[in-house]
Amino acid sequence: MSGPLAIGVDVGGTHLRAGLVGADGRIGPLVRRPSEVAAAGPLVAAVAAAVAELDATAGRPLPVGLGVAGLVDRTGTLRYGPNVGVRDAPLGDLLTTALAGRRVRVVNDASAAVVGEHRAGAARGHDDVVLLTLGTGVGGGVIVDGRLLTGAHGFAGELGHLVIAEHGRDAPSGIPGTVEAYTSGTAIAREADEAVAAGRDGARRADAPAVVAAAAAGEQWAADVLTTVGERLGIAVASVVAVVDPSIVVIGGGAGDAAAPFLLPAARRAFAAHLLGADHRPQAALVPALLGDDAGLIGAGLLAADVDHPA
Amino acid sequence: MSGPLAIGVDVGGTHLRAGLVGADGRIGPLVRRPSEVAAAGPLVAAVAAAVAELDATAGRPLPVGLGVAGLVDRTGTLRYGPNVGVRDAPLGDLLTTALAGRRVRVVNDASAAVVGEHRAGAARGHDDVVLLTLGTGVGGGVIVDGRLLTGAHGFAGELGHLVIAEHGRDAPSGIPGTVEAYTSGTAIAREADEAVAAGRDGARRADAPAVVAAAAAGEQWAADVLTTVGERLGIAVASVVAVVDPSIVVIGGGAGDAAAPFLLPAARRAFAAHLLGADHRPQAALVPALLGDDAGLIGAGLLAADVDHPA
Numbered sequence: 001m002s003g004p005l006a007i008g009v010d011v012g013g014t015h016l017r018a019g020l021v022g023a024d025g026r027i028g029p030l031v032r033r034p035s036e037v038a039a040a041g042p043l044v045a046a047v048a049a050a051v052a053e054l055d056a057t058a059g060r061p062l063p064v065g066l067g068v069a070g071l072v073d074r075t076g077t078l079r080y081g082p083n084v085g086v087r088d089a090p091l092g093d094l095l096t097t098a099l100a101g102r103r104v105r106v107v108n109d110a111s112a113a114v115v116g117e118h119r120a121g122a123a124r125g126h127d128d129v130v131l132l133t134l135g136t137g138v139g140g141g142v143i144v145d146g147r148l149l150t151g152a153h154g155f156a157g158e159l160g161h162l163v164i165a166e167h168g169r170d171a172p173s174g175i176p177g178t179v180e181a182y183t184s185g186t187a188i189a190r191e192a193d194e195a196v197a198a199g200r201d202g203a204r205r206a207d208a209p210a211v212v213a214a215a216a217a218g219e220q221w222a223a224d225v226l227t228t229v230g231e232r233l234g235i236a237v238a239s240v241v242a243v244v245d246p247s248i249v250v251i252g253g254g255a256g257d258a259a260a261p262f263l264l265p266a267a268r269r270a271f272a273a274h275l276l277g278a279d280h281r282p283q284a285a286l287v288p289a290l291l292g293d294d295a296g297l298i299g300a301g302l303l304a305a306d307v308d309h310p311a
Numbered sequence: 312m313s314g315p316l317a318i319g320v321d322v323g324g325t326h327l328r329a330g331l332v333g334a335d336g337r338i339g340p341l342v343r344r345p346s347e348v349a350a351a352g353p354l355v356a357a358v359a360a361a362v363a364e365l366d367a368t369a370g371r372p373l374p375v376g377l378g379v380a381g382l383v384d385r386t387g388t389l390r391y392g393p394n395v396g397v398r399d400a401p402l403g404d405l406l407t408t409a410l411a412g413r414r415v416r417v418v419n420d421a422s423a424a425v426v427g428e429h430r431a432g433a434a435r436g437h438d439d440v441v442l443l444t445l446g447t448g449v450g451g452g453v454i455v456d457g458r459l460l461t462g463a464h465g466f467a468g469e470l471g472h473l474v475i476a477e478h479g480r481d482a483p484s485g486i487p488g489t490v491e492a493y494t495s496g497t498a499i500a501r502e503a504d505e506a507v508a509a510g511r512d513g514a515r516r517a518d519a520p521a522v523v524a525a526a527a528a529g530e531q532w533a534a535d536v537l538t539t540v541g542e543r544l545g546i547a548v549a550s551v552v553a554v555v556d557p558s559i560v561v562i563g564g565g566a567g568d569a570a571a572p573f574l575l576p577a578a579r580r581a582f583a584a585h586l587l588g589a590d591h592r593p594q595a596a597l598v599p600a601l602l603g604d605d606a607g608l609i610g611a612g613l614l615a616a617d618v619d620h621p622a
Binding site for chain 2: 012054069073079080087088126127128141142144149150151152153154155156157158159161162163164165166168175232238239240242243244245246247252273274275276277280281282
């Protein structure tokens with residue numbers, strides 16, 4: 001176990017979680033504080049308070065990495081958060097001022113998570129990695145040649161927003177037919193509604209964890225719902241692999257972690273069926289994430305500490 | 312004008328074309344020889360003969376780059392060519408033997424083309440670039456941080472094979488609903504067939520150049536065909552931009568070059584409509600290619616010469 005390199009922070013819907021991060025993952029207990037990304041001033045104050053608490057444990061000021069949902073540009077400004085209503089919040093500048101003299105990095109939460117899984121989780125040892133996180137929405141992150149793919153403006157890896165069905169189902173982003181519309185936790189619940197509407201035996205309205213529990217209890221309608229979602233996930237994976245050609249694809253996020261045993265077999269079949277020359281090429285492994293909720297804060301901390309991942 | 316750095320070779324359906332390549336593009340006349348990629352032995356002999364001819368002009372042996380359609384792995388083996396029926400042809404090894412003592416690089420033709428457009432064409436000055444080539448099929452290439460994106464196995468940038476319509480139209484690859492199925496030159500001809508079947512006023516069976524000519528002559532059915540194809544192209548661009556976040560997207564290939572004035576306006580509208588947070592981010596420019604048929608051989612030559620683009 002190495003010593004702490006940085007402080008990693010993950011901002012959820014109602015709370016932030018912060019912890020010390022070492023090269024191998026997180027170190028010690030997490031600090032939790034109520035806060036939400038939609039209120040930039042209180043969020044920055046809450047981060048600063050959590051950092052002060054962790055400084056006392058570390059004994060010295062460490063770089064701080066913050067992962068948030070939405071489009072984050074290279075300066076750490078959250079330009080657009082479709083699920084939180086935020087526009088143009090300069091979180092990087094605000095945090096740098098609040099934590100004067102310290103290295104700060106603000107990134108998309110799923111970009112942070114792929115760095116976590118790459119350095120300390122399911123994708124350790126791989127140089128080319130794709131992560132999809134299935135939650136309320138679908139996030140994504142890409143590692144190319146061992147480094148986070150940021151793109152020209154910092155917005156690369158928005159894998160929930162590929163279109164897989166022209167004129168398809170609505171999504172919170174306003175873009176119909178996207179990966180998010182068909183494979184998020186929200187989409188799992190929507191498939192359950194459709195199973196009810198179709199009169200499937202035993203089907204009932206249920207959120208994603210309840211669908212997974214029903215499938216685990218042997219209810220066929222629920223297993224079928226997850227198979228349908230898994231097939232769409234496999235198509236999404238094939239599309240991303242066509243662009244990036246990774247050696248491993250990791251499926252995480254709250255809904256992804258719980259549903260992986262049901263989603264991944266269907267996803268692997270659909271992935272192979274939609275991949276060019278699947279029988280003539282090494283195929284990327286499609287595996288569940290290992291770090292759960294901690295992937296984002298671990299990755300954010302590593303990005304803040306890491307000279308290999310410049311902004 | 313700089314001196315020649317390499318010999319670039321592009322293999323088409325019935326002929327290969329080879330030429331001297333400098334940092335700014337191709338230099339001097341091209342050598343053409345009958346050959347096709349499906350016959351590896353004769354192809355290598357034809358390349359060697361073209362190289363000998365160009366050596367005489369250059370006065371010294373230069374590195375040789377070869378661009379071919381299909382999945383080319385890091386060793387230069389053409390693993391799978393859906394449009395030519397090739398399987399596992401070790402073109403890199405065969406050429407290295409035939410041209411003993413010389414640096415050889417074999418790559419996908421559209422990967423070569425994006426390097427050409429990046430270094431000497433429409434994307435000069437951009438570090439993050441996407442190219443789609445519309446021809447019989449649809450090829451693609453991606454530049455990240457100034458370097459060709461190759462992926463774990465060499466197969467990155469297969470942008471014709473993203474799925475944009477689940478259970479959609481058949482494609483030569485066998486994968487239904489792909490970008491290639493909706494935006495290739497072949498797809499333009501198929502849209503013309505559908506306009507005929509729909510009884511559109513004036514519509515007739517036509518290949519892609521004839522559709523473009525009809526649109527240029529003011530025939531509304533033909534303009535509508537290209538608008539439909541352009542809208543699908545815009546969706547494809549939005550999906551690739553979600554993954555890669557380039558600053559420029561270049562549309563090339565035989566069909567792309569001819570149809571660009573009709574395709575691109577519709578593509579730009581659909582791109583903006585399918586891009587997350589389009590009003591809150593810098594948007595990639597969507598532009599026609601500049602180098603025409605020469606992009607691939609220029610890029611192949613530059614890749615063979617270039618220490619910045621290791622295999």
